[in-house]
Amino acid sequence: MAANFWASSHYKQLLEQEEVDVVHSPDKEKGFTLEDFKLIKMQMSNYIAKLAQYVKVRQRVVATAITYMRRVYTRKSMTEYEPHLVAPTCLYLASKAEESTVQARLLVFYIKKQYNDEKYRYEIKDILEMEMKVLEALNYYLVVYHPYRPLSQLLQDAGMTELTQLSWGLLNDTYKMDVILIYPPYMIALACIYIASVLKEKDTTAWFEELRADMNVVKNISMELLDFYDSQKVTADERIGAALHKLALKP
Amino acid sequence: MDKYEKLEKVGEGTYGKVYKAKDKSSGQLVALKKTRLEMDEEGVPPTALREVALLQMLSQSLYLVRLLCVEHVDNKKNGKPLLYLVFEYLDTDLKKFIDSHRKSIPPSSLPPTLIQSFLYQLCKGVSHCHSHSVLHRDLKPQNLLVDKDKGLLKIADLGLGRAFTVPLKSYTHEIVTLWYRAPEVLLGTTHYSTAVDMWSVGCIFAEMVRRQALFPGDSELQQLLHIFRLLGTPTEDQWPGVSSLRDWHEYPQWKPQNLARAVPNLEPEGVDLLSKMLQYDPSNRISAKAALDHPYFDSLDKSQY
Numbered sequence: 001m002a003a004n005f006w007a008s009s010h011y012k013q014l015l016e017q018e019e020v021d022v023v024h025s026p027d028k029e030k031g032f033t034l035e036d037f038k039l040i041k042m043q044m045s046n047y048i049a050k051l052a053q054y055v056k057v058r059q060r061v062v063a064t065a066i067t068y069m070r071r072v073y074t075r076k077s078m079t080e081y082e083p084h085l086v087a088p089t090c091l092y093l094a095s096k097a098e099e100s101t102v103q104a105r106l107l108v109f110y111i112k113k114q115y116n117d118e119k120y121r122y123e124i125k126d127i128l129e130m131e132m133k134v135l136e137a138l139n140y141y142l143v144v145y146h147p148y149r150p151l152s153q154l155l156q157d158a159g160m161t162e163l164t165q166l167s168w169g170l171l172n173d174t175y176k177m178d179v180i181l182i183y184p185p186y187m188i189a190l191a192c193i194y195i196a197s198v199l200k201e202k203d204t205t206a207w208f209e210e211l212r213a214d215m216n217v218v219k220n221i222s223m224e225l226l227d228f229y230d231s232q233k234v235t236a237d238e239r240i241g242a243a244l245h246k247l248a249l250k251p
Numbered sequence: 252m253d254k255y256e257k258l259e260k261v262g263e264g265t266y267g268k269v270y271k272a273k274d275k276s277s278g279q280l281v282a283l284k285k286t287r288l289e290m291d292e293e294g295v296p297p298t299a300l301r302e303v304a305l306l307q308m309l310s311q312s313l314y315l316v317r318l319l320c321v322e323h324v325d326n327k328k329n330g331k332p333l334l335y336l337v338f339e340y341l342d343t344d345l346k347k348f349i350d351s352h353r354k355s356i357p358p359s360s361l362p363p364t365l366i367q368s369f370l371y372q373l374c375k376g377v378s379h380c381h382s383h384s385v386l387h388r389d390l391k392p393q394n395l396l397v398d399k400d401k402g403l404l405k406i407a408d409l410g411l412g413r414a415f416t417v418p419l420k421s422y423t424h425e426i427v428t429l430w431y432r433a434p435e436v437l438l439g440t441t442h443y444s445t446a447v448d449m450w451s452v453g454c455i456f457a458e459m460v461r462r463q464a465l466f467p468g469d470s471e472l473q474q475l476l477h478i479f480r481l482l483g484t485p486t487e488d489q490w491p492g493v494s495s496l497r498d499w500h501e502y503p504q505w506k507p508q509n510l511a512r513a514v515p516n517l518e519p520e521g522v523d524l525l526s527k528m529l530q531y532d533p534s535n536r537i538s539a540k541a542a543l544d545h546p547y548f549d550s551l552d553k554s555q556y
């Protein structure tokens with residue numbers, strides 16, 4: 001939507017890790033842990049990506065929708081803002097903000113296809129009601145910058161376009177975490193290039209030095225991503241199931 | 252909305268009523284702008300969404316009127332929700348400010364240093380919009396809010412509701428002024444650029460010096476003739492492609508007049524900057540960013556901006 005990240009509201013909205021890792025009290029009362037919170041956000045990111053495949057929107061819309069969802073949960077509890085409704089609503093809102101509007105009824109159709117479970121099936125009016133609530137939770141900040149464009153530009157600059165596919169995949173995976181709320185997009189792009197170059201055994205030391213980017217930040221993001229992959233080795237399904245079960249408990 | 256006490260209606264903006272109001276708890280004065288949401292089975296219209304989002308993003312600048320918050324109200328009467336945009340309140344606008352100088356007894360000029368400072372702030376604000384690929388398209392003295400005591404000028408009425416075209420009539424059927432409209436717009440160009448705003452900036456600059464509008468046309472044709480009489484009828488040499496614009500006709504051939512005479516008392520550097528803002532060919536017109544570095548501003552203490 002816009003060109004200048006540093007002058008943007010996105011830049012001013014960047015948060016500290018501690019601000020993102022807050023389990024809100026209604027969730028806490030259900031015995032919800034930070035781990036549970038992260039797992040459900042990951043699960044909802046996957047859900048958004050899944051729905052997006054059905055309704056055929058660009059990766060950019062998916063990324064924006066996931067960012068909205070993650071921003072909502074820095075302010076609101078999952079008890080009050082049911083994740084299975086917030087997730088498709090964020091996709092709906094992102095499709096409008098990114099100028100590729102998806103019809104609400106199409107979304108509802110695919111939600112029903114996804115879930116046989118009655119309690120996760122929503123109607124158009126639920127989405128429209130939640131849209132207004134999500135807008136307010138986001139305080140109408142809808143412009144989001146993503147690392148995709150910086151990633152392609154940086155790879156081109158570095159003459160390392162052979163790393164495109166790998167680093168692009170890594171970048172998609174960063175949306176399973178909260179990094180987009182915490183770090184500037186080009187730093188996230190650099191971290192993906194960094195990991196990709198290590199995996200492909202390409203020496204990029206000189207290039208990174210020339211960039212004068214803060215390597216501490218780049219390495220922090222990279223570590224987070226690698227830790228995330230490690231944690232994924234233990235099958236996540238059971239843990240997600242347990243977390244969702246807690247959320248379903250009546251307060 | 253109970254948070255605010257409406258004090259008076261201060262205007263009929265192009266897109267809705269504007270109220271001066273007071274935040275009951277803090278006593279802060281605000282401007283409330285009402286926007287109806289034409290909701291249908293697709294919820295909040297994408298255009299409204301993008302506009303509010305742009306406003307929210309751009310109003311971070313000191314040179315744009317600050318959007319303090321957005322309040323959503325369910326309209327009980329017809330079910331159409333209302334959005335109230337809550338802006339910071341400034342006591343006057345540049346039109347009223349210029350008028351007060353013209354009508355004072357005896358009439359007084361705007362101090363040259365104030366004109367310089369206002370123009371600089373205006374270029375800062377326009378440059379901010381343009382750096383985000385946003386065109387204002389309707390810059391005029393009424394849309395520039397002024398804090399007299401602090402000497403501040405801020406751009407208001409930003410981009411709301413105008414995705415592609417500048418409306419000819421506002422929703423209240425008040426005719427939208429043509430005085431600040433760039434010649435390429437008047438000639439029906441299909442391709443708008445940031446240069447349309449810079450033309451308006453030039454007209455506003457001249458108006459601050461003259462205390463009256465530079466090109467006060469009352470129809471699109473009259474507007475063009477006003478421009479041509481001062482700057483000369485544009486030629487293909489000066490402005491390649493002008494005669495193939497949609498609304499181009501054969502016009503009387505006027506020779507360019509001396510611009511300095513239209514802005515008496517403006518120093519030569521100012522006249523030079525003005526002439527660069529009033530270039531016919533949009534691609535030759537000075538950008539807001541370049542204008543900030545023009546020698547006209549050399550004597551301005553830029554550290555305070």
